[in-house]
Amino acid sequence: MILAQAFSNFVLDLDGVLWRGERAIPNAPETVSSLRDSSKTVLYVTNNSGASPAAVAEKLAAMGAPAGANDVITSxxxxxxxxxxxxxxxxxxxxxxxxxxxxxxxxxxxxxxxxxxxxxxxxxxxxxxxxxxxxxxxxxxxxxxxxxxxxxxxxxxxxxxxxxxxxxxxxxxxxxxxxxxxxxxxxxAGKPHMPMLDVARERLGSAPALVVGDRVDTDVLGAQAAGWPSALVLTGATGLADLAVATAWPDFILRDVSMLLRDLPHPLVRPAAGPDLPTIATLLHDGGLPAGSARERVGRTVVAEFDRSVLATAAWEVLDGVALLRSVAVGPKARGFGLGVHVVAGALKGIANAGVRDVYLVTTDAEGFFKRCGFHVVPRDELPDGVARHPQITRECPSSAPVMRMELPQ
Ligand SMILES: [Mg+2]
Missing domain, CATH: 3.40.50.1000 (HAD superfamily/HAD-like)
Structure with missing residues (x-):
């Protein structure tokens, strides 16, 4: 599914989507140029009121994304x-x-x-x-x-x-x-409050727009208030830890704005159920992970489904008030499309909903991926007892495998 083809109108946030400070986010200017070249309507909405629409349009043009002052709506x-x-x-x-x-x-x-x-x-x-x-x-x-x-x-x-x-x-x-x-x-006046999106709606007419932003509390909630779909990019203020405790969930999660142009499976992440177990077992087997007690964990498992196929999964256990994220697997043919991020985000939300804020994991070959998700490596001698004694740490993974941690916001 290519989002750039699925919608005619795009309402793009600026800070954290197109740029961070004075620096353009890689591939962002090329992405909006490509949208405009294919006759899509692109409006820029920013809660930043520091610069005038004309000055913002000049900054966009200087970064290689030509825009008119009328395409920019500031707070x-x-x-x-x-x-x-x-x-x-x-x-x-x-x-x-x-x-x-x-x-x-x-x-x-x-x-x-x-x-x-x-x-x-x-x-x-x-x-x-x-x-x-x-x-x-x-x-x-x-x-x-x-x-x-x-x-x-x-x-x-x-x-x-x-x-x-x-x-x-x-x-x-x-x-x-x-x-x-x-x-x-x-x-x-600004997002998620209506005056800002009312200005956008006036300029777009009645057709719906895809709102692309880096914050749940402004961009996603604002889109929902306007009745428009939303895509959250992970290049700005919101990481997976913030998303786990957010009050709303975007329709799409994108690594960056250039993912609008790519043909990606945009999955539904949902709790796993009994009928998913054979597929989960296959995903774990293909990922070289032990299926072990997947059946017992089914209430603490999420799956990413697209086109009626389950393509990825993640699970967790709660041990003495902390969580162990485990069994993160993406099907061999579905790798490289960001599905791992979707299931980790879904699992973190499940963990947060259970009232747990401290999340650990051990990995043999995916340290880089989990770092991008926001985890950091912690010394094994600093682990809470429940995690330190868990068979995954003591037996299933080699003692050289890094243990990683993420703290979710309260
Ligand atoms: Mg922003």
Whole structure:
């Protein structure tokens, strides 16, 4: 199944999908160029309000993905719509803005009179987005205005911003400071809230779009609120550990955005049942893994199914409050399509649902794969008793096989 052929409209998030900071994600610009070359409609939606749509379009073009300003919707665009919908007689109103040039430009475009410093005391609106020049004084002015009754509007509440060297504080961290200082909940414009996707829907007309993003709490939930399908890419803020504890699940999981162009089995990952056992036994046998007590583990096993065939499986055991992930196998003909990631994600979700947060595994030949999933190697003398005594560790795998661990978020 090639997602690029299955949909006509694509709504792509930017940070963590197309780029991280100033660096393009490998193959991402080529992917969107290819979508546009095949007459697909591509809109870019970003909760980042720092740059104007025109500046974002220039950045896209410089990376090799030509776009017009009208193809870009920022949370500043969405904040404009939110203000137009909720605030009467906008023109000439006094507003205090914490944010970058993109947000200030959008607010001036509405006819608001933007003030600075102590003049914030006169503001009837406080609009807050990402501000890389944030100071205590800015927080102080905004706090005073909100406490005096100004309407508090947030472009978005993303806790972090993916950068080339890791995650930086996002607009949500600034909004949280003001929420704490004022006790006031803001009106929010960006994903997963509707103003942003309403702008996208207006520009696309009625046809559904595939939303591609790197966050469950904004991109996937936003898509679900709009009634559109979603694809999560693993190149940004969300890893498998985060996905395991997320409140929603994407329709598709992609290693990166270029997977839109590839012919991949996009499986349904579901709990295993009795009739799956013969197929599971074959998968384990082909993977050189002991089938052992697969029947006893069937309630703690997931399978990835595509086109009515079970192509991959993973299972787990719970030992003294920690989990042992085991029996991860992908059929020989289905390898290299990301199915291993799907079943590991499904198993981690099962483990998280059981209230367990500490996950171990031992592997003889897949250390690199599990590292990409987010596991890291731990010394054998630091294992909890239940894991250290498990036959898989003591007998079934050689003592040189690395033991790996992942901690799921609370
Ligand atoms: Mg993102």
């Amino acid at each position: 500043a665009t969405a904040a404009s719509l939110l203000i137009e919908r909720t605030i009467p007689a906008i023109r000439g109103r006094v507003a205090y803005v914490i944010g970058g040039p993109g947000l200030i430009e959008a607010m001036e475009g509405l006819g608001l009179r933007i003030v600075e410093g102590k003049d914030a005391d006169d503001a009837s609106l406080v609009i807050v987005g990402i501000d890389k020049k944030l100071t205590y004084d800015k927080l102080r002015h905004a706090t005073r205005a909100i406490r005096a009754g100004a309407t508090f509007i947030a472009t978005n509440t993303d806790p972090t911003l993916p950068a080339a060297d890791g995650l930086w504080p996002g607009a949500g961290a600034i909004v949280a400071a003001l929420r704490t200082a004022t006790g006031v909940e803001p009106l929010v």
